[in-house]
Amino acid sequence: MGAPIAETVTRHPALRSLRCLRCGDHRPVDDHPRGCPSCLNSGMPANLVCVYEGPPDASGGIRLPYAGGPTLGEGGTPMLRAGMDGDIDLRLKWEGANPTGSHKDRFSALAVARALHAGYETLAAASSGNAGVSLAAYCARAGLGCEIAVTNDTSGQVVGQMRDLGAAVVAFPSAEQRWRHLAGYLGSRSVLPVTNVMVPPVGSSPFGIEGYKVLAAEILADLADLGDRLPDWVVVPASRGDLAWGVYLGFRELCGTGAVPRLCLVEPFPRVSAVLEGGADPHGRFPGNTSVMPSLAGNGVALQAVEAVRLSGGRTEVVDDAAATEGTRRLWRSGLPLEPSSAAAVVAVEQARAAGEMRPGSVVVALATAHGLKGM
DSSP: OEEEOGGEEEEEEEEEEETTTTTOOOSSSSSOOOOHHHHHHHOOOOEEEEEEEOOTTTTOOOOOOOSOOOSOOOOOEEEEEEOOSSOOEEEEEEESSSTSSSTHHHHHHHHHHHHHHHHHEEEEEEEESHHHHHHHHHHHHHHHHHEEEEESSSHHHHHHHHHTTTTTEEEEHHHHHHHHHTTTTTOOOEEEEEEEESSSSOOOHHHHGGHHHHHHHHHHHHHGGTTTTTEEEHHHHHHHHSHHHHHHHHHHHHHTTTTTOOOEEEEEESSSSHHHHHHOOOOOOOOOOOOOOOOOSSSSSEEEEEHHHHHHHEEEEEEEHHHHHHHHHHHHHHOBBHHHHHHHHHHHHHHHTTTTOTTTEEEEEEOOBBTTTTTT
16 A cells, blocks of 8 residues: 555635535534534534635636545546437436546545545445445555445445455445444544435535536536537436535536526435425435445435435436336447446436426436446
């Protein structure tokens, strides 16, 4: 294991605090794995978001909390035309082109940079696959320890990849037991949990989530052929909403007080949709399961997922296992090897178009979050 490179990591000079996305309270720039303490005490946990002082950078680009951390060349992924029949201009943001094969590399780069800057020795995370492989790679690159908590049914090949990258892997019967294990590191100054640690969930490290903001800038650059037009929809597979919230924050930063693209969150059974359409308690439990989209599993909702839809004027789309499986097979046969959680984004567009929710002439970007070959 190489020596940590903390001396190269710098904090953005305008980063001033962390703000609760629910109550608006500000907290010092520090690690708060359980989110806002005030909302936690009131039984309504919510994640925090980085707050920068002053206007955006003169370049008009995205501000990130840390610079100079380890990189494997994440980002800059291609935008592909989907070749979808019909009257919607569908593009795929091919996140499987990231170094470890998923969008999680954008998160890992910033989460590891935060750990280096703050002096941690090890990062810990709960993962069904993509996040664990990614974090293990970036920790190895940075010379940090890594521990990944998985469930017993996690693919043996994926677990092997994490271990080959130097991570310690511990397995538990359920997702919630993984979180309780991570919660045992709360207050540690040597081990930093960077994914969710509790029920109801709040989501992952706000510093890591900032890495997803860059996707918004890349999407706008990729659509330069449209001039100044924003995409009408950005379709995001979602579990606890880390990716969706980060993408929303990126568009909000770039668009100022103007309109942002509407986000469509894809889920395997009603969770966010039950909150927004049926008035369900966002801190409650939601019945349902998925056997083919483990990265979208979970019976809880993080408030950040709800807010990403609400603040963007967006919607949700439920894609069940049968539809995801059929869609995955069809996309592979068209030359697009996506994992089912990513294929579900394309299926969601088809469903929304058929229901009249996405209108003719719409420009839609679906986030193809992970490569279908990585688990082989």
